[in-house]
Amino acid sequence: MRLVRSVLAGMVLLSAAGGARAAESVLTFENAAEEARYTALLEEYRCLKCQNQSIADSPASLAVDLRREIYERVVAGEPKSAIDEYLVARYGDFVLYRPRLTAATVLLWVGPFVLLGVALCGAVLVGRRSGRGAKAPSGDALSEARRLLDDPPTR
Amino acid sequence: MLKLLPLAVFVALALFLWKGLSLDPGELPSPLIDRPAPAFSIATLPAAEAASAPDFDSEAMAGRVWLLNVWASWCAPCAQEHPQLVALADTRDVPIVGLNYKDDPADARAWLARYGDIFDAVLSDADGTVGLDWGVYGVPETFLIDAAGQVRYKHVGPILPEDLDEKILPILDDLVAGAATGARDS
Numbered sequence: 001m002r003l004v005r006s007v008l009a010g011m012v013l014l015s016a017a018g019g020a021r022a023a024e025s026v027l028t029f030e031n032a033a034e035e036a037r038y039t040a041l042l043e044e045y046r047c048l049k050c051q052n053q054s055i056a057d058s059p060a061s062l063a064v065d066l067r068r069e070i071y072e073r074v075v076a077g078e079p080k081s082a083i084d085e086y087l088v089a090r091y092g093d094f095v096l097y098r099p100r101l102t103a104a105t106v107l108l109w110v111g112p113f114v115l116l117g118v119a120l121c122g123a124v125l126v127g128r129r130s131g132r133g134a135k136a137p138s139g140d141a142l143s144e145a146r147r148l149l150d151d152p153p154t155r
Numbered sequence: 156m157l158k159l160l161p162l163a164v165f166v167a168l169a170l171f172l173w174k175g176l177s178l179d180p181g182e183l184p185s186p187l188i189d190r191p192a193p194a195f196s197i198a199t200l201p202a203a204e205a206a207s208a209p210d211f212d213s214e215a216m217a218g219r220v221w222l223l224n225v226w227a228s229w230c231a232p233c234a235q236e237h238p239q240l241v242a243l244a245d246t247r248d249v250p251i252v253g254l255n256y257k258d259d260p261a262d263a264r265a266w267l268a269r270y271g272d273i274f275d276a277v278l279s280d281a282d283g284t285v286g287l288d289w290g291v292y293g294v295p296e297t298f299l300i301d302a303a304g305q306v307r308y309k310h311v312g313p314i315l316p317e318d319l320d321e322k323i324l325p326i327l328d329d330l331v332a333g334a335a336t337g338a339r340d341s
Contacts (some may be wrong), residue, residue: 048292051180060258062292090290092186125157143207 027071034086038074042067046095047130184232185290185309192223192300193288200263201254211252211276216300220330221250223298225286226273227258228266230294236313237270243319244273248329253277256286256294299326302334 028144029035042056049060066087073083089093099105137145189195201208217257224240226233251273255263260279272319280286287325289298292311296300308326310318 048183061283065287069287089186090288091292092183092290094183120158127158 034074038071041070041074041080041083042095045070046097048091048095091094092107171288181293181298182311183292185306187290187306189305190310192298192304192306193285195277195285195288197285200260200279203264204261208279211278215303216250216252218302219250220302220327220334221252221287221300222327223252223254223300225254225256225289225291225294225296225298227256227294228262229258232313233295234266234270236295236315239244239314239316239319239323241271242272243323243327247324247327248276249331254280254285254289254291255292256280257283276293297323299323299330301330302337 003010019048027035027045029038038057043054045055045066045120047055047058047060047063047066049062050058053063055063055070069086070083073086084096088100091107093102095097099108101109192213196210196212196214198209199208222243240251243249251274253276255277258279258281260281261276263279267274278285283291289296295313297310297314298306301307307330308322310323314323
């Protein structure tokens with residue numbers, strides 16, 4: 001009974017949250033492709049107010065404003081590059097979840113590969129060094145081992 | 156030599172993480188720095204309900220060093236930074252323009268009456284469109300604009316007394332001095 005009640009309470013809360021979002025405004029689109037483009041675009045931008053949410057997810061009023069702005073631009077048929085440009089001019093590269101390759105972001109793009117290269121070099125160096133220390137077993141030791149394998153000493 | 160590698164990696168990582176502790180991820184560099192300030196023309200806050208309020212054009216500030224402070228009555232840190240703005244207005248002859256961001260005019264007037272209206276102009280950005288152009292993402296925010304109309308500094312969050320003494324005032328004085336020499340040269 002308790003479980004049922006908490007599940008019900010959860011559902012009420014969820015529907016209330018959905019209602020708040022729906023109350024924002026009902027958007028109309030020319031066609032489904034345009035709507036899909038709008039929805040996909042919202043996922044591409046970071047909300048500056050709550051930085052781990054996209055503009056699509058965030059309930060912050062700034063995100064509401066930016067959704068409206070992006071909606072108007074999508075309906076006007078602006079390409080993604082122009083919308084990127086608009087947002088970056090105001091909020092910097094940080095607003096893009098997939099930052100562009102510029103002088104300022106180059107470290108972000110090539111950094112992981114540089115680190116991987118360094119790690120590989122380190123692994124090779126360490127591997128070589130430990131290989132150098134080991135000696136191949138002598139012929140005597142090998143024949144002794146074979147003899148022991150073929151004819152295990154009984155206890 | 157190779158034995159020291161793990162230690163070197165550890166030290167490098169520790170330095171980065173240590174630095175990370177003192178960085179504020181909420182504070183983002185503004186792309187507007189050293190770029191022309193976005194122009195706007197917007198209604199000022201009416202002095203009373205239904206009173207007419209003249210429009211304010213950012214053109215009016217051309218050739219002057221000025222400060223744009225984004226604030227709202229619903230913003231608690233704005234009240235916290237206000238004494239610093241009062242101090243600034245008392246000691247410096249620099250126009251302070253207040254952008255009242257997403258606020259109710261009546262609330263804004265009550266707030267000004269309570270904390271003191273030191274603004275040379277209060278602009279009513281009820282729907283946040285001017286804020287959007289300036290890349291405002293958290294209130295309060297403060298911009299310093301030089302005589303050439305370029306944004307030279309942005310402060311996000313409340314201006315604390317040390318921010319005023321260590322950042323805002325030195326930069327402002329530099330800009331004013333620069334504007335004075337610039338005017339003499341030309």
